[in-house]
Amino acid sequence: QKEVEQNSGPLSVPEGAIASLNCTYSDRGSQSFFWYRQYSGKSPELIMSIYSNGDKEDGRFTAQLNKASQYVSLLIRDSQPSDSATYLCAVSGGNQFYFGTGTSLTVIP
C-alpha cells in the first residue's frame, strides 16, 4: 500500500505570514506530485504540480520536491484569509493517485 502522510493540523498563521505544509510519501518510484486545495463543501482544485527535484514557484505558492528524502512541501507566502482551506498532497504511481488526509490551514486576519 503506497502511503502519503501529512500533518493533519490544524495549522494557523497570521495574515501576511508564510504557511508551510509538508508531505512525505512511501513509494520511491513516484514521479508526479500535486497539491490540491479544498474549501469546505467543495471539490479539490489543483494549485501546484511538481515533477523534478527542487523548487517550483507560481505566484504566492512554491512547491518543493526532494525525491531522495521522499518529501514534498508547499509554501504559501503572504497568506490571505482566502487561503483558509484543507490542502491535500497527492502522488501518482501505478494507475492511481494517492492522497494524504490533508492539512487544515486557517489564516487569521
Added chain:
Amino acid sequence: NAGVTQTPKFRILKIGQSMTLQCTQDMNHNYMYWYRQDPGMGLKLIYYSVGAGITDKGEVPNGYNVSRSTTEDFPLRLELAAPSQTSVYFCASSYGTGLTNSPLHFGNGTRLTVT
C-alpha cells in the same frame, strides 16, 4: 469548458434503494476515478478505469459497481443503499499517471444521504 460533470448534485435515498451517479468528461482523458469523502476525512478510492472497457477496484469497492462503455462516461452504481454509503462522491479524470503534467481533474461532487 465543462471538464468533469457529475449529476446529481444532491440525493437522498432510503435504505435498500438503488441509484446511479453519473460522471462525464470532455477532456478525452483515458483515466477516470470515483472517490468518496466522509465528513472531515480524506479521499477513498472506490473504483477506477484506465480506458473504455477496463475497470478496477480501489480501496472501498463493496456496495458499488461501475462500467466504462465510452471514454467520456464512468457511472457509479449503488445497489441496496446503506447508511454507511452516506458521503460525498467525487468523480475525477486524468490523461494518465505515467505522464508528467497530468494531474487529476475533479467534478463538483454528489452529496448522498441514505436514511
